[in-house]
Amino acid sequence: MTLLRKPNQTGHDRNHGLARFQSVRNRRIALRCAFQLPVIIWAVSTYALARQVFDVGVVGSLAASAAVGYVVAVVETMLVASPRSAWLFVARLILTLVMSILGATALDIALFEKDIAAQIRASAEAAYAKKREPEVTALLKQVEQKKTDWQKALDKANDEAQCRGSGSGRCGLGKIAAELLTQAGIKREDYQQAEQALQTLRAAIKQGSITAGLAAPRNAGVLGRVTAFHDFVRDNPPAFWLWILLLTMLSFLESSVLIVRYVGGESLAERVEQLEEKRLLTMLERHVSPLA
Numbered sequence: 406m407t408l409l410r411k412p413n414q415t416g417h418d419r420n421h422g423l424a425r426f427q428s429v430r431n432r433r434i435a436l437r438c439a440f441q442l443p444v445i446i447w448a449v450s451t452y453a454l455a456r457q458v459f460d461v462g463v464v465g466s467l468a469a470s471a472a473v474g475y476v477v478a479v480v481e482t483m484l485v486a487s488p489r490s491a492w493l494f495v496a497r498l499i500l501t502l503v504m505s506i507l508g509a510t511a512l513d514i515a516l517f518e519k520d521i522a523a524q525i526r527a528s529a530e531a532a533y534a535k536k537r538e539p540e541v542t543a544l545l546k547q548v549e550q551k552k553t554d555w556q557k558a559l560d561k562a563n564d565e566a567q568c569r570g571s572g573s574g575r576c577g578l579g580k581i582a583a584e585l586l587t588q589a590g591i592k593r594e595d596y597q598q599a600e601q602a603l604q605t606l607r608a609a610i611k612q613g614s615i616t617a618g619l620a621a622p623r624n625a626g627v628l629g630r631v632t633a634f635h636d637f638v639r640d641n642p643p644a645f646w647l648w649i650l651l652l653t654m655l656s657f658l659e660s661s662v663l664i665v666r667y668v669g670g671e672s673l674a675e676r677v678e679q680l681e682e683k684r685l686l687t688m689l690e691r692h693v694s695p696l697a
Contacts, residue, residue, distance in 0.1 A: 439661035440481050443504070446658060448474035450508055453515040458630065477504075481662055497663050505656040512655075513648050514630055517637065520644070522622040524633040529621035530614040537610045544603050551596040558589035 452470040455461040461469070484497055514521060562585035625633070638645045 435665045436485060436662070439665045440478075440485065442658045442661050443481055444474045444478050446508060446655065447477045447504075450511045450515070454511050457515050458518055484662055494663070498660075501656065501660045501663060505652055505659045508655045508659065509648060509652040510631060510634065512651055513638075513644075514634055517634065517644060520637055520641075521630055521633045524637045525621045525625050525629065526618035528633065528636070530618040533614045533617040534610055537606075537613070541603070541606060541610065544599070544606055548596065548599045548603050551592065551599045555589060555592040555596045558585065558592045562586040562589050 448470045451473040452466045455466040455469045456463070480500070484493075638648055
């Protein structure tokens with residue numbers, strides 16, 4: 406058979422001979438394109454994530470993009486060069502799913518950066534306000550108590566002036582009624598001061614919340630952004646479905662090498678190699694004597 410390699414024929418000669426078949430050329434083109442897709446996707450995603458989200462410089466973003474692209478290229482090369490195996494297929498399938506989820510999340514974080522930043526700011530503002538809430542509650546109780554004391558003192562002064570209750574019995578604005586009104590005025594001032602302090606505290610908390618919200622996106626890391634993204638997706642169905650669509654698309658693109666390598670069946674070159682291996686094993690079995 407002319408397709409089988411002769412003893413003095415090199416692998417380059419055999420591959421050159423098989424290259425005249427259209428199916429072999431198509432398979433090589435498909436593998437080349439499928440190999441490049443995940444590398445390009447991850448390189449672009451890494452650059453966008455570093456440049457737009459984490460505000461890394463152009464040189465740093467390109468370096469990160471090149472590093473991640475190289476790692477993905479190594480993984481894809483390992484897959485193409487590895488022999489066919491059911492366990493390898495399962496491992497690659499799991500890796501494809503993981504890489505697709507990470508890739509879709511990275512792309513969505515870059516696409517929804519403004520919305521994610523707003524979500525982070527809102528969460529930071531709510532957390533700051535919740536942290537200061539006990540101060541507001543305590544001061545609010547003081548305000549309510551001082552208001553109650555003022556109302557009681559005012560009612561007592563009115564009762565004295567109108568001869569109600571267990572007062573002195575002298576109607577009109579006498580000395581005792583005037584003294585009681587003075588005490589009620591003092592309590593009213595205490596109440597007004599407490600009310601003003603409450604308003605000042607609330608204004609300070611509002612300003613502090615705004616400051617914390619503005620600083621939060623700059624200080625948020627990957628985990629914080631992923632958490633904010635999932636909170637945003639949970640509350641926004643359109644963003645959720647867009648994430649699902651991106652996940653589906655990236656799953657298909659990430660598994661392109663897997664589809665071409667395994668689902669597409671054996672190539673002509675692989676079948677020729679199997680025939681050569683069988684022929685060599687047969688020759689060894691016939692001519693090599695077993696060890697004594």
